[in-house]
Structures are given as structure tokens and as C-alpha cells.
Amino acid sequence: MIDRRSALIGSLAAAAGAGFAGRAGAQTAPPHIEGGDVPAWPQPTETIDLWPDGAPGAPATPFEERVTERSEDGEVNDRAVDHVAVPRMAVFKPWRPNGASMLIMPGGGYIRVVIDREGYEMAQWLAERGFTCFVLFYRLPGEGWAAGPDVSLSDAQRAMRLIRHRAVDYAVDPARVSAMGFSAGGHLCADLATRFDARTYDAVDDADKLSARPQVAAPIYPVMTMKRPYAHEGSRTALIGADAGATLETAHSPDRNVKDNTPPCFLCHAEDDPAVPVENTLLFRAALKAKGVPVETHLFEHGGHGFAMRRVIGKPAGRWPELFLNWARTHEVLI
Template structure:
């Protein structure tokens, strides 16, 4: 009897794909609404929990996961999730893997994690072109977790290591695991690129012996500076707390942590971004150039903030995903 791809995925999910390296346990379903809107693309079926049991630093009063639908279009989702107690990755498997994986960290100002415009849309678009995509739903620092400023980075590091540990399961080359993030998720992407080796959690299994450094990184309209005048105040306060001083701001501003070993970066920003000013990308670019790290930068006149893929339609900024794929191919071919 012939088994199709959907049946294989459902069978794997039912069996409980490994969330703890080397062990099969039931996985937490992806964030989403119970029903798919008419005309909206289906949600992913497969997830990978990051941590065996509870995530480190669980608050005394654990957060309760809630998904809010913000779209008024019956054919399109625009969801945002808060209260993430079980951080996890939603997996988009391509029909024919090209051997490259992308860890996607959506934005949300470190107050929420958006599901669709900077998560599932990218998962579908990239997987249709052969990339295996892992959309990360990371813990939110202002929800009572210990060591709040490093909670998102701990989840991103752990995610990178799990993807590499399970590379054979997905037809991935462990040396071709990339990172992409948007807005506050762009800060997380850049933080991962510049602090991949920072000891922000205690190892829990064999996966944690692997590198968390992405081969390439793509912070898209990212929060970079955490001090005035460039800081996005909401992201800064949610990550660090309102009382954080200049030393804490500097330690968590990715441009201050660039070294010669930072992976090459692909930057996209709109000049008319009224939420996260373009100077954030320019500051990161300057630091990359100063340290001899290859960087490709695309600045668009119009686009605003949070355009992802669908919200850039009809504008020059709509071409950024194709530019990204061409850059990835050229960088991988050159190395």
C-alpha cells in the first residue's frame, strides 16, 4: 500500500517525535486556533518541544498559553501567542529537501510571538523551495522566567542544537543550518549569531554538546540597539526590564557583540519603518563591516514595519525573499 507524505507526518507525530534528544515523547501541538479559516493555508502538523519536561526557570505561577486572532479577513490568519510555557518548533518539511534548514524567530516586541506573517508564511514559502523550516515559539522574558534577559536566547540556542542533533531525520546537512528573525525576533536572530556560545543554560542531553552558531543569519528589520536613541522601547523593556542600566543594554545589543567569527548576515529594512528605525540595521552592518564579516544589506524606501511576505505585496520590498534565497545559494556555493 502506498503511503503519502501527509500520512507519514501524521504517523510520526502520533508516535511522538523526539523532543528530548534520543527519547520519544508526545509533542505539544503548534500554537493556533482550533479551526482553519476559509481559504487560509493549513497549519503545520509537526512540532518539536525544546526541553524535556519543564523549561528552565519556570515561574512560581506558570504562564498560560493564549492565541489571539487579530485578522478581520476571513481568508487570512494574523495570530499572536503569549504565555508560552512549552517552547517548541513548528516544522515545515519540503517535498524534496535541499539539505539546508532555517530556524525562523518571529517578532512581537518580546511581548508576544506572531504566528503567521513572520512565521508560518515563511515556513510555507521557504519549504516550497526545498528548505526545511523550523518556526520557533520562544519563551517571553517578561512572563516571570528566571534570568529573563537570556530566556529567548536559551531557547534559540537549544533549538539550533536540536536541529543539528536530528539532522539525519530531516535530510539536513548539520553544517547548513541557518537563522532568520523579524523585529524583536530579528534581535533574537542577531543575538544568536553573536552569542551562540554564551552559557545561558545548563546542558540537559547530548544535543547540547553541538554548536548553536548558525551558518548564515538574516535579521530582518531587526531590533539591534537597546539604548537610546535607536532602541525600540517596548522590546528593550520587555527583554531587560525598565530599570536595566547601560551595562545591561550594551551586553544585549548585538552590534556590541560582533566578532570576526560572527556568521555572514543578510539585512533587510524599510527606510520608512516607524517602529524600529532603520538605524538599527545600519548599526549592525557597521559592526559587521568593522570585523570583516560579510554582510548584504537591502534598504527599501517603502514598506513600514512588520511586512513579512504578504504585507510587502506590490512594493519593491516584496522581492526580499528571492534576494535572500539567491544570497544563501551564493554564500553556500562559495564556502
Template structure:
């Protein structure tokens, strides 16, 4: 797989994303893909009997010539590891988006992981399976990988120099739906125990949902994500179960929410619904809604906009809650 090679790749990272100031110009700089990965399932992922899709890396390109890759038809879900030079004792598991059709690698995965690692966080980018590829668990397949991934991160805490109770998750777009599902359904039994790792809690200690897909109900649903996850005609029961705003429990962790009003892909109402549900349950939450930003901005498309404040807003929220 792509992330098991240590060869140099030209990865696009803006100077702003590297923390070098809002007036800096985007440059293509040579960065190595992470050489350290952790496969989620030692004997292969569960429910693969009907899966025939071939795992593929898409080179999507970018108007500015920046590296922009995505992985489709994931067969061997894994965590790509980013170790900080100076660990701060906390970790973040990043869950990139892709509309449940693909998983973005660079823009919402590797670039954000590098930014956070520069600030002391041990980072793990989750490459999760997609529900349309024939896995027997269907719409619970991404949650299987998220639960297993979080447990694996927790199991490596001592070895990698962070605390097992200082682990955040950060999800973007459809990856935000995966993260929100883990935030609200971390204790749901969606796969059978395979080893001692599964005896650990899958509850994140903090959750960040970045322009997330939340609701599966009209009128604010992201139709593409719902179709990939639940099919063309989901039942009312499926809409209820797979809308994380309807699954918030009293034991949910603190949640950081970010969205832009001018998001044309995932309506800002998704974040507003999640905020209202968290507030109703008295879960510590902080919401930032910016007038301008669009969708999928990550760190790459924020220079010169008010939304450029979001990474520091997140780290401030994380520190406030012990991370």
C-alpha cells in the same frame, strides 16, 4: 497547544508569497497547521518556579480577513516543522517577532516557512519564551530557547535530510533581536547542559535579520522591546550586553540584513548599526534598505512594492554562502 493539532485552518497566504507573481491577488486558502513539532526541553524549560502565566493563542484578525494569530505567555517552547517535498540539503530556523510580548504565528512564521519549504529548505518555526513572564533567566530566556532550538535542529539533520553545517536562522523584528543575539552570543553559557544535544554547536551557518530590533540604546531603540526585555531602567551594562551590534565577534556567520526607511516602529538605524559592526569585523554581510515597506511586512504586505524582491535576494545570498 495550537501547533500540536493537525486540523485544517484557513491561513492567509498571498499568491505572491506562494511564488505565483507580483500581480496576484491575496486569497484565503486552506492550509493545515504543522502537525509535527519538537518540544525544546524534555523535562520542561529551566527557571519556571515563579511562572504562573497561562499560554494563550490570540486571534488578532486582519483588515483583509487573513489569518493572523499570535501566541502569548509561552510555557512549552517548541519548533514547528515544515518538511519540503524536495529537500535542498539546507534548513532555516525562523524566529517571528512580537515585541517580546507575543510571538506571531502566521505572518512571519508559517507563511515564510511554507515559502522556503517550497524552495527546498527544511524549516522550523521557533516559539520562544518571553522575558516578562517571570522566568528566572530574565532577559536571557529567549536566547536559551534559540540556542537549544538551533542545537535541536542540528541534531535532526541526518533524520530530516539536510546538512548539519547548512543551517540558517531568520528573525523578524523582536525575533530579529533574538536571531541577532544568537548570531553574536551563540557560545554564551545561558543554561546548564541537559543532554547530548547541548554538546552541539549553537552557531548558525548564516543569519537573516529582517527589520530587526538591534540596539537597546537611545535614540534608535525600540522602546517596547527594551522595556519587555530589560525593564524600565536598564543599566549601561545591560544595554551593552543586549545590543547585538556591540557583541559582534570575529566568528560570527554571514549576515543578510533587510529594512525599510519608512519603518515607524523599529528605526532603520538598527540595521545600519548592525551592518557597521559586521563590516568592522570583516563578517560577510549584505544589506538591503528599501525606501518603502513600513514594519512587519513579511511576505504578506510586499505585493507591488520594490521590497517584494527581498525573498529572492535572501535565497541568492544563502546560495552564495553554501545554503
């Protein structure tokens, strides 16, 4: 007996072999240090450029992508990239796809994008559990792009639509595309969840006819409010400027933009976070509850900031990925 789920995934997987070969072109390599990368973990071999004719609204002066290795431990990488001129997704395929997919948005304070700790490691963990994962390297708002504070959201919206547009290529269910983000990437995840239908760029192809709404969203220890005293000053300055007024603050604070159709959200944060106060998560939770949006919230006594998975091994906060999976099942992310 073959159930409906197995039949769907099997047909998608069969189509993927035929479909991808005809649609893949030369794509930009994942961020790397030219001649200097020493990856400690398997690296993605496939990427998807977001914009077929180059990202819109490019700065007048071109720049080159820069990758920095911050780890002093040869057993793990902790790279970060800035000057992202070609926004793209790094793809992690599961051995047995379950039809679910995840767009992952690493943090970096909107001045860089973390590669390993909040990107590849999470993607590999989810891929081992059947998710097809797409790690997003998004443009940064302080680097002169015409879209300004909306430039990262433009890339997140476009990424969601491309995943759905190429669902057959990757054996995923277009209805089960979710989003997860960390720190400033958590802000981007929440921004996507609350403003997925905002027009931040002009359509470029048929993919842009599709919805950018995630099935569920998981902002993890997120930057949320742009309003003091709880705003993360570095992210706030990078996104809207140190002297931004109330209008800009509200426009770019996801807790002020929750709507009835915001997707269900999974939140987690450490109470001892020294960088992004836990109030950021609490403000978003309150806004979701006020609109009747389903939300699950986990607050941990210890964890600090930027813990992802590796920094909370053996601690209660280290259970959050499994808590997310259990919650995701209740919202039919996994079927």
C-alpha cells in the same frame, strides 16, 4: 550519474524514515485557539518540544498559553501567542529536501510571538524551495523565567542544537542550519549570531554538545540596539526594563557584541519604518563590517514595519526573499 549532493540528501532521507519513527514522542501541539481556529493556510502537523523535562527556571506561578487572532480578513490569519510555557518548534517539511534548514524566529516585541505572518508563511515559502523549516515559539523575558533577558536566547540556542542533533531525522545537513528573524525576532536572530556560544543554560543532553552557530543569519527589519534614541522602546522594556543601565543595554545590543566568528548576515529594512528606526540595521551593518564579517544589506524606500511578505506584494521590498536566496547561494546554503 548521481552527484555528491544528491547522494547525501538521498541517504539522509532514507535514514529519516527509520530514524524518526523510533525517536518521536508525544509533543505539544502548535499554538492554536481552542475550538476557535479557522486556518486559511495549511498548518504544521509536527512539533518538537525543546526541553525534555520542561523548560528550565519556570515561574513560581504557572500560566496558560494564549493565542489571539488579530486578522479581520477571513482569507488570511494573523495570530500571535503569549505565555509560551512549552517552547517548541513547528516543522515544515519540503517535498524534496535540499539539505538546508532554517530556524525562523517571528517577532512580537518580546511580549508575544507572531504565528502566521512572520512564521508559517515564511516557512511555507522556504519549504517550497527545499528548506526544512522550524518556526520557533520561544519564551518571553517578562514572564518570570529565571534566565530573565537571556531566556529567549536560551531557546534559540537549544533549537539550533536540536536541529543539528536530529539532522538525520529531517534529512538536513547539520553544517547548513541557518537562522532568520523578524523585528524582535530579528533581535533574537542577531543575538544568536553574536552570542551563540554564550552559556545561558545548563546542558541537558547530548544535543547540547553541538554548536548553536547558524551557517548564516538573516535579521529582517530587526530591533537591534537597546540604547536610546534608536531603541524600540516596547522591546527594550520587555527585554531589559525601562530603567536598565548601560551595562544591560550593551549586553543585549547585538551591534555591540559582534565577534570575528559571527556568521555572514543578510539584512533588510524599510527606510519609512515607523516603529524600529532603520538605524538599527545600519548600526549592526557597521559593526559587522568593522569585524570583517560578510554582510549584504538592502534598504527599501517603502515598506513600513512588519511587512514580512504579504504587506509588500508588488513593491520593490517584496523582492527581499528572492534576494536572500540569491545571496544564500553565495555562502553555500544551497548547493
